[in-house]
Amino acid sequence: MDGGIDIRMKRIFSAKDNRALCIACDHGLMTDPNKSWLQISEVISGAVQEKADGLLLSSGQISRFVSTYGRGCMPAFIVRTDWTNLLRFRENPDDKSKLLPVDHMEYRRLITAREVLYRYGGAAAIGFLFVDPDGKMESLTIKASRELIEECHEIGLPCIIEALPLTIGNPDTDPAELLRRGVQTALELGAEAIKMPLTDDIQYLVSTIHQAGKWVFVLGGGNLADENVFIGLMQQALSSGVDGLLVGRNVSQSQDPARLIHKLHSIVHPENKSVL
Amino acid sequence: MIARSIFKELKLPIAREKGRLPIFFDFTLGNFPAEFKLPQFIHDVVSQTSDTIDGIILSPQSLPDTGLMGGKEIWVRADWTSALLPTNWGEKEPVVPLINPRYWAQRGISGVVGTLLLGNSSSNEADNIQHLASLRSQSLDIGLPMAIDLHVLKEGEDGESFIEIVELGLNLAVELGCDMVIVPREDCLASNQNIAKIAELPVLARQSLNNFTSEDQPSESWKTLFVKMDGIIFTDIHQWKQLIDNPRILQMGMKLLEIQPVGG
Numbered sequence: 001m002d003g004g005i006d007i008r009m010k011r012i013f014s015a016k017d018n019r020a021l022c023i024a025c026d027h028g029l030m031t032d033p034n035k036s037w038l039q040i041s042e043v044i045s046g047a048v049q050e051k052a053d054g055l056l057l058s059s060g061q062i063s064r065f066v067s068t069y070g071r072g073c074m075p076a077f078i079v080r081t082d083w084t085n086l087l088r089f090r091e092n093p094d095d096k097s098k099l100l101p102v103d104h105m106e107y108r109r110l111i112t113a114r115e116v117l118y119r120y121g122g123a124a125a126i127g128f129l130f131v132d133p134d135g136k137m138e139s140l141t142i143k144a145s146r147e148l149i150e151e152c153h154e155i156g157l158p159c160i161i162e163a164l165p166l167t168i169g170n171p172d173t174d175p176a177e178l179l180r181r182g183v184q185t186a187l188e189l190g191a192e193a194i195k196m197p198l199t200d201d202i203q204y205l206v207s208t209i210h211q212a213g214k215w216v217f218v219l220g221g222g223n224l225a226d227e228n229v230f231i232g233l234m235q236q237a238l239s240s241g242v243d244g245l246l247v248g249r250n251v252s253q254s255q256d257p258a259r260l261i262h263k264l265h266s267i268v269h270p271e272n273k274s275v276l
Numbered sequence: 277m278i279a280r281s282i283f284k285e286l287k288l289p290i291a292r293e294k295g296r297l298p299i300f301f302d303f304t305l306g307n308f309p310a311e312f313k314l315p316q317f318i319h320d321v322v323s324q325t326s327d328t329i330d331g332i333i334l335s336p337q338s339l340p341d342t343g344l345m346g347g348k349e350i351w352v353r354a355d356w357t358s359a360l361l362p363t364n365w366g367e368k369e370p371v372v373p374l375i376n377p378r379y380w381a382q383r384g385i386s387g388v389v390g391t392l393l394l395g396n397s398s399s400n401e402a403d404n405i406q407h408l409a410s411l412r413s414q415s416l417d418i419g420l421p422m423a424i425d426l427h428v429l430k431e432g433e434d435g436e437s438f439i440e441i442v443e444l445g446l447n448l449a450v451e452l453g454c455d456m457v458i459v460p461r462e463d464c465l466a467s468n469q470n471i472a473k474i475a476e477l478p479v480l481a482r483q484s485l486n487n488f489t490s491e492d493q494p495s496e497s498w499k500t501l502f503v504k505m506d507g508i509i510f511t512d513i514h515q516w517k518q519l520i521d522n523p524r525i526l527q528m529g530m531k532l533l534e535i536q537p538v539g540g
Contacts, residue, residue, distance in 0.1 A: 110405070
C-alpha cells in the first residue's frame with residue numbers, strides 16, 4: 001500500500017485492534033432538516049468526548065467545527081465528496097414523510113480529493129457507488145468512483161466507497177445480489193475500504209474484501225427505534241469480521257448521542273471499555 | 277447583533293457607525309426595464325443612498341468603477357437563471373454559472389453570490405448544487421466570501437410548507453460551507469433559529485422595493501425584518517427611481533431604513 005494511504009488509514013483504525021468506530025454526520029447535505037441535523041453539535045461533541053476514531057462530515061461542516069476543538073482531540077475526518085437525492089426518493093405517492101420528494105435519482109460529485117486532503121485535512125475521501133438492476137446509476141457512479149479513487153491515489157489519500165444496492169422501482173430484485181456486485185466493483189476499482197449495509201451474507205463479503213487486502217465498514221441504516229436491537233446488529237457485524245462501524249442516523253436521532261457512542265465504542269474496542 | 281464571523285470580516289462602515297444591521301441593494305435580478313442604463317442608475321442610486329446602504333449586489337457586467345462605491349461591500353452574482361424572470365417564474369430553468377471568482381476578486385469585489393432554486397423539481401437541483409459547490413471551491417481558493425441566495429419557486433405539492441423548504445435550503449447552505457445566506461421572507465425566522473443559528477450562519481432577508489412606492493408603507497413588517505434577521509437585502513431597486521422622483525417618499529424610505537433593531 002502507498003505510504004501516504006497507509007499512514008492515513010492508520011489515523012482512522014486503532015493501532016490496538018485495527019478497528020474503528022466512525023460517526024457519520026453528513027446527512028444534512030442530502031436529507032430534510034430534522035432532529036438529527038439540529039443536534040449535530042451534540043453528536044460531534046459526543047464523538048470527541050467518547051473518542052470515536054473517525055467523523056464523516058461534509059466540507060461545510062468541517063469548516064464550522066474544526067475550530068471548536070483543541071489540538072489532538074479530534075477524530076480523523078472522512079470527507080463526503082458527493083451528493084444524491086436518494087434519501088428524498090419517494091417510492092409510494094402516498095408517502096408524506098419526505099419534504100420535497102423526488103421521483104428520479106440524481107447524483108453529482110461536489111469536491112475533489114485534493115480539497116479533501118489539503119483544504120479540509122481529511123484522512124480519507126468517501127463517495128457513493130449505487131448498484132441498480134438497469135445499471136443507469138451504476139454506470140454513473142462507477143465512473144465517478146473511478147475518478148475519485150484515481151484522484152485520491154495521486155496524493156496518497158485513502159478512498160472509501162459506499163456501495164449501496166438500489167431496489168427502488170424493482171421490488172423483486174435481490175438487494176444482496178446487487179450488493180455483492182457493488183462490493184466486487186469497488187474492490188476492482190481500487191478502493192481502500194468499502195462501506196456497506198449489513199446483509200445476511202456479511203461473512204462472505206467480509207471475507208472477499210479481506211482477501212483483497214481491503215477494509216470494511218458497515219453502516220447503521222437509519223433510525224432503529226430500539227437501541228438494543230441496533231447495538232445487537234452492530235455486534236453481529238463485528239462478530240462477522242467487519243473492521244469498523246460507520247453509523248450516523250441511529251446516533252444522531254438518539255436521545256443521548258454521547259451515551260450511544262459510548263456503548264458503540266465499548267463493542268468496537270472492548271478492551272478499552274465495558275458498559276454492556 | 278452583528279457578531280457572526282463573516283460580518284467581522286466585512287466593511288459595513290455605516291451599519292457599524294449607526295449600530296444597526298447591514299443593508300444591501302441588489303441590482304441583479306434581471307428584470308430592469310429596458311430604459312434603465314444600469315451602470316449610471318447604480319451610480320445614481322448609490323450616490324443618493326451613500327449614507328444608508330452598506331453594500332450592493334451586482335451582475336458582473338454592471339460593475340461600476342469601484343472607486344465610486346466609497347468602501348462599500350460589492351458582491352457579484354455568479355450565475356443567471358431565467359427561472360426568476362417574471363415571464364418564467366417557477367419554471368424548471370437551469371442556473372447557469374457566469375463568472376470566474378478569481379478574475380472578479382482581482383477587480384476588488386468583496387464576495388460572490390450563488391443562486392439556489394428549490395421547490396419545483398429535482399431536474400435542475402443537482403446541477404444547481406454542483407454549481408454552488410464549485411463556486412465555493414473557487415471562492416475558497418482565493419479567500420473570497422460566498423453567499424447563497426435562496427429562492428423557493430413553488431410551495432410543495434404535497435403540503436410541505438414554504439418554511440420547511442427554506443430550511444432545506446439553509447441545510448444545504450451550511451453543508452456546502454457558505455458564509456451567508458439570503459432568504460425570501462421574514463417568516464423564515466423559524467429557520468433562522470433552528471438551522472442558521474446552530475451554524476452561526478448570518479441570514480439576510482430579501483425584501484422587494486415593489487411595495488415601497490405607495491404612501492402607506494409596510495413599516496411594521498420591515499421592522500420585523502430588522503429585529504429578527506442579520507441584515508436586509510432590497511431587490512427591485514428600479515422602483516427606487518420613483519422614490520428619487522418623489523422626495524417625500526424618499527424621505528420616508530430613508531427613515532424606514534434607519535429603523536433600529538430591538539434587542540440587537
